[in-house]
Each structure stands twice: as structure tokens, then as C-alpha cells.
Amino acid sequence: MSLRTLALALAPAAGLAAGTAGAQTAVIFGTNWVAQAEHGGYYQALADGTYAACGLDVTILPGGPQVNNRALLVAGRIDFYMGGPVGVLSAVQEGIPMVAVAADFQKDPQILMTHPGRVASFAEVSGLPQYFIGDEGFVTYFRWLEAAHGFDPARRVPYTFNPAPFVANPDSAQQGYVTSEPFAVQRAGGFMPDVWLLADQGYPAYSQLIVAMKETLERRPEVVRCFVEATSIGWANFLHGDNSAALAAIRRDNPDMTAEQLANSLDAIRRNGLVDSGDAATLGIGAMTALRWEAFAGLMAATGVIPPDLDHSRAYSLGFALSGASLPVLARLRGN
Numbered sequence: 218m219s220l221r222t223l224a225l226a227l228a229p230a231a232g233l234a235a236g237t238a239g240a241q242t243a244v245i246f247g248t249n250w251v252a253q254a255e256h257g258g259y260y261q262a263l264a265d266g267t268y269a270a271c272g273l274d275v276t277i278l279p280g281g282p283q284v285n286n287r288a289l290l291v292a293g294r295i296d297f298y299m300g301g302p303v304g305v306l307s308a309v310q311e312g313i314p315m316v317a318v319a320a321d322f323q324k325d326p327q328i329l330m331t332h333p334g335r336v337a338s339f340a341e342v343s344g345l346p347q348y349f350i351g352d353e354g355f356v357t358y359f360r361w362l363e364a365a366h367g368f369d370p371a372r373r374v375p376y377t378f379n380p381a382p383f384v385a386n387p388d389s390a391q392q393g394y395v396t397s398e399p400f401a402v403q404r405a406g407g408f409m410p411d412v413w414l415l416a417d418q419g420y421p422a423y424s425q426l427i428v429a430m431k432e433t434l435e436r437r438p439e440v441v442r443c444f445v446e447a448t449s450i451g452w453a454n455f456l457h458g459d460n461s462a463a464l465a466a467i468r469r470d471n472p473d474m475t476a477e478q479l480a481n482s483l484d485a486i487r488r489n490g491l492v493d494s495g496d497a498a499t500l501g502i503g504a505m506t507a508l509r510w511e512a513f514a515g516l517m518a519a520t521g522v523i524p525p526d527l528d529h530s531r532a533y534s535l536g537f538a539l540s541g542a543s544l545p546v547l548a549r550l551r552g553n
Contacts, residue, residue: 241273242440247299249280251281251474252467254464260464262447265451267454271443271447273447275444280299290429302510302532303422306529306532319449319538320424320425323491326414326491328414330399330402348389349376355373358415380405384402438537446543450542453502453543457547501542505533
């Protein structure tokens with residue numbers, strides 16, 4: 218670990234002093250949706266000065282239904298983008314030089330929900346008459362559900378991001394994120410659904426990748442390293458330290474976000490180990506491994522999502538996310 222990284226890691230959880238040596242480097246990071254708890258680590262690193270401490274002046278550009286931050290990354294309008302592994306593999310297939318440099322979620326938050334007690338195990342979900350699955354999910358993780366768990370594509374009903382059909386039909390399952398849809402169903406239907414996290418059923422996808430253009434890695438590796446390491450420290454402090462400033466910043470960027478929803482999402486992130494489980498526990502938040510990428514790419518190839526001869530190693534770089542920058546912070550905040 219570099220001395221600069223160590224200094225960042227051992228700094229107080231809040232109020233980090235901005236670097237004074239020279240001007241800050243402006244960086245724009247595009248998220249995958251409107252501001253929410255799932256973006257907490259980035260807002261934390263911005264709010265408590267962790268990005269500034271290693272020389273970055275970061276702007277968070279929220280995504281949303283009318284925003285295509287992936288296209289802005291390709292066009293050079295932003296520096297980093299929050300993407301998914303299928304998207305990065307597809308970019309390789311299309312000849313677009315996008316590269317994942319960190320995986321801030323070790324577990325994909327994708328779930329299926331069923332009515333309370335309707336099935337006794339995940340193995341029984343495939344036998345339900347209807348599954349509400351969106352178009353994107355139908356051509357990605359549903360291929361895995363079909364191959365590995367016997368789901369019938371004829372039973373799929375397009376999900377329109379309205380929980381009402383699921384709430385009304387006890388013999389159905391619905392897609393969602395563990396951080397969001399169960400809360401929405403509880404509010405709309407008055408019951409807490411049974412939740413099946415696909416990651417806990419064998420789905421090996423990373424999520425919330427930090428993605429950059431290959432040219433950025435080659436020309437500004439110090440900026441990539443700073444952003445990745447500071448983000449990992451931000452996530453450690455957001456999950457286990459004082460996150461009040463980050464939560465306030467999220468609500469400023471998304472006034473429709475309630476304190477109740479933020480608390481529910483944060484609890485789901487912690488409870489399910491989305492950020493700091495698996496390899497992140499020993500290698501640090503944001504960690505990726507070639508073995509995990511190979512497993513996911515092999516699964517996507519076997520189910521026809523990507524070509525079997527695609528060189529998946531071009532989709533990621535392991536040179537930035539394995540410094541363990543977050544580990545001293547996690548140890549201090551957890552008291553070990």
C-alpha cells in the first residue's frame with residue numbers, strides 16, 4: 218500500500234483535509250440511477266473529503282430514465298461510469314474499449330420476490346405460474362435461471378416497474394433489487410415478501426462496477442487509482458462510520474428520497490453483505506479477481522448472452538482495486 222493510501226486509510230472518518238499540493242483534478246462520475254443509498258460510498262468520499270485528500274475534485278452525475286451516462290463515458294464527457302458486468306462484456310464484443318477497474322458490490326442486489334410462505338425454497342419458485350421479469354433481466358440473469366433452476370420462459374410476464382400485479386397475484390414472483398422493491402411492496406401491499414437474493418443462489422455477478430475508458434487507465438493511472446481507493450474508503454465509512462453528511466447529500470440530489478427508504482436500503486446493503494463480503498473481506502472493498510470474472514463470463518457464454526470465444530479478460534483490469542485501501546478503515550471502525 219502506498220504512503221498516500223495509508224494516510225487516507227488511517228485518517229479520521231470525517232473532516233479529512235483536502236490536499237494542498239497543487240490544483241485538484243476535476244473528475245466526473247456518472248451513476249446508474251438517481252441518488253440513493255446504493256450510491257452512498259461515493260457521496261461519503263465526496264462529503265468527508267476523501268476524494269479531495271488525494272487530489273480529486275469529484276462531481277457525481279446522477280443517472281435516471283432520461284440520462285445515458287454510459288454514452289457520456291464513451292463520448293469522453295465523463296471520466297467514470299457505474300456499470301454492470303454484462304454491459305462491459307458487451308462493450309468488448311462491440312469493440313468499445315471500456316474497462317472495469319473495481320467492483321463496489323461483491324453481490325448483485327438482484328432478487329426474486331414471492332408472497333410470504335407461498336414457496337418453501339428457491340427451488341419451488343420456478344414452478345409458479347407467473348414471473349414478472351423486465352426486458353433487460355430476461356436476456357441476462359433469466360438465462361441463468363432457465364439453465365440452472367428450470368425457469369420456464371413461457372411463464373415470464375414483462376415487468377413494468379409497477380408492483381401492483383405482483384401484489385394482486387399470490388401465485389407469482391417478481392424481480393427487484395434487495396435494496397428497493399421489498400420496501401415498495403411492503404408500502405403498496407401491506408406485507409413483506411419473501412426475498413430470494415440471486416447471488417445467494419449461485420449467480421456470480423459483480424455489481425456497481427467502476428468503469429473507465431482504456432485510454433484513461435493508460436494516460437491517467439494515478440487518477441484511476443485515487444478514485445478507486447478513495448471510493449473504497451468512502452464505502453467503509455458510509456457503512457460503518459458517520460454517514461450523516463452523505464445521506465444529506467443524497468437527499469439534496471434526490472429530494473424525493475425519504476429518510477425511511479434510505480434507512481431501509483442501507484440496512485439491506487449491510488445485512489446482505491453487498492459491499493464487504495466475499496473477496497472484499499480480505500482484499501478490500503472494490504476487489505475483483507480473474508477467477509470470478511472467468512466464472513461469470515463462462516456462465517454468460519454457456520447461456521448465450523455473449524459469444525463463447527469472447528476474450529473476457531479485456532473487460533477488466535486488476536491493477537487498481539487490490540491495494541486493500543479500505544482494510545485499515547474497516548478494522549478501525551469495527552474495533553479489531
